[in-house]
Amino acid sequence: MDKVVRPTRLHCCNNVFCTDCIDKAFQVKPVCPTCGYQSGVLKGTQPITATMTFAKATRVLPGYEECGSIQIYYDIPDGIQEECHPNPGRPYQGTARMAFLPDNTEGRKVLKLLKRAFENRLVFTIGTSVTTGNMDVVIWNDIHHKTNPHGGPSNYGYPDPGYLRRVTDELAAKGIK
Incomplete structure (x- = not known):
């Protein structure tokens, strides 16, 4: 000023x-x-020890019967919180998660965006779990994932025809385009 x-x-x-x-x-x-x-692009607070891998699978996702699927594996081991976390120096509980995308052009595009978000430490953070109430645990960081291949949107699964568009919008809001 x-x-x-x-x-x-x-x-x-x-x-x-x-x-x-x-x-x-x-x-x-x-x-x-x-x-x-x-x-x-925003930089996040995802633990630096987190890993992301993926594999193509023959599993068909409801709503995407014309193609196989991509399974994403996230592994975040237990660790000690960094300065960017809520309680620096205290331990946190890690997690392992799996997510699913259709193996088509749009799904592969979302996978590339998710990889960029992961590299920028945006997919996970440390906080309080909404489902368990546990503190100092690894939690999702506002980028929705389909963690169930079946069951519809209310069960984090497919079919959900608007999911790929919504997650692309969520990623764009964090600068991942």
Whole structure:
């Protein structure tokens, strides 16, 4: 809020900031301080020891009978919370999760986006489980996954014709496009 030194104009709202100031602000959160427009990919707090692998399978998902499926495996071992977590230095309980995508063009596109989100530590975080109430556990971080191949949307499964579009939108909101 002082005299602008080495100006940088943001395209979202045309406001001008000092280059050094806006660069420093974007290191914390890549969002315009004036209008809130996201400028870049968010960095998350997923434990650094987490791993993500995937495999193609012949299993057919309801609603996608014309193709096989992709099974995604996440493994996050128990560990000690980092500075970016709610209770740095305290232990947290890890988890292992599996998710499913159709093995078609759109499903493979979502897989690439999920891989980018994972690399940016956005898929999981540490917090309190909504289902168990346990604290200091690894939980999902607002990117929905289909963890059941059957059962419909209410059971985190297929068929759910709008899922791939919705998860793509959720990823875009975090800068993953």
